Amino acid sequence: MGRFKSQQDTYAEFAEHPRYGRRPCFNDLVPKVGRDEKFVMMTMCRGGIKGTAIEADMESQHGAAYYFKYYFDEALKCVDCFRQFIFFAKEKKYRCDALGYHIDAVSTRCYDCRQVKTASKRNQKRYGELQHIENRTLDQNIEMAEICLSLLEDAYLGMGQVQIVRMLLNSIARQDETNGQLEPMLVRLHDYEAVAERIKADIAQAGALPGYNLSKAANLEMQFRAKMSDHWRQIRVSRLLANS
Numbered sequence: 001m002g003r004f005k006s007q008q009d010t011y012a013e014f015a016e017h018p019r020y021g022r023r024p025c026f027n028d029l030v031p032k033v034g035r036d037e038k039f040v041m042m043t044m045c046r047g048g049i050k051g052t053a054i055e056a057d058m059e060s061q062h063g064a065a066y067y068f069k070y071y072f073d074e075a076l077k078c079v080d081c082f083r084q085f086i087f088f089a090k091e092k093k094y095r096c097d098a099l100g101y102h103i104d105a106v107s108t109r110c111y112d113c114r115q116v117k118t119a120s121k122r123n124q125k126r127y128g129e130l131q132h133i134e135n136r137t138l139d140q141n142i143e144m145a146e147i148c149l150s151l152l153e154d155a156y157l158g159m160g161q162v163q164i165v166r167m168l169l170n171s172i173a174r175q176d177e178t179n180g181q182l183e184p185m186l187v188r189l190h191d192y193e194a195v196a197e198r199i200k201a202d203i204a205q206a207g208a209l210p211g212y213n214l215s216k217a218a219n220l221e222m223q224f225r226a227k228m229s230d231h232w233r234q235i236r237v238s239r240l241l242a243n244s
């Protein structure tokens with residue numbers, strides 16, 4: 001391949017967007033900005049992709065001392081999976097013109113990682129609701145156990161909360177010992193604990209990180225959560241790569 005790589009291969013490895021694909025949306029629009037239009041900017045100067053301009057609605061833009069007359073597709077790198085992706089002008093237009101986002105706002109995550117982030121927020125909210133139900137049904141216990149496992153993997157919950165999952169799995173087993181969902185969750189919990197033990201041992205060996213104004217226990221916990229979150233992020237990314 002190498003030097004024969006054609007231009008359109010530039011985007012072959014980009015993360016896919018389910019609606020717009022992985023390549024920029026090229027069109028025939030040639031943007032013009034009049035001389036007297038002060039404070040009008042084009043995202044071209046920040047790495048927008050030539051030939052992808054769509055007209056912006058300047059009336060509905062908020063948040064800065066200038067306006068965008070056009071939006072362009074932009075090539076960015078995802079902060080979670082480190083894949084490149086296109087932040088589409090159409091997405092930008094929707095956010096800024098319809099939802100009123102700050103006009104400098106760009107997405108820091110690819111579509112897949114945005115979904116993961118949204119799911120995690122939804123889980124946090126739902127977890128709070130489920131906690132307040134006194135006599136949970138079997139289905140609610142299953143839902144809560146699944147959510148707890150996800151939140152442990154997201155490092156939103158710490159090791160202290162493993163006990164909650166175990167209690168949930170016990171009550172699921174009591175409520176319906178033949179339940180087919182129990183076994184996969186036990187495996188998941190076991191995986192989580194195995195990874196946690198390994199990471200804890202690594203951290204104990206390395207000791208507290210200097211430069212943080214925290215107690216030793218808090219310092220170790222902080223490192224633990226960061227490493228756990230990183231571990232499961234990598235697992236998700238390898239799944240994404242396997243599917244893309």
Ligand SMILES: [Zn+2]
Pocket residue numbers: 015078079080081082083109110111112113114
């Ligand atoms: Zn990503």
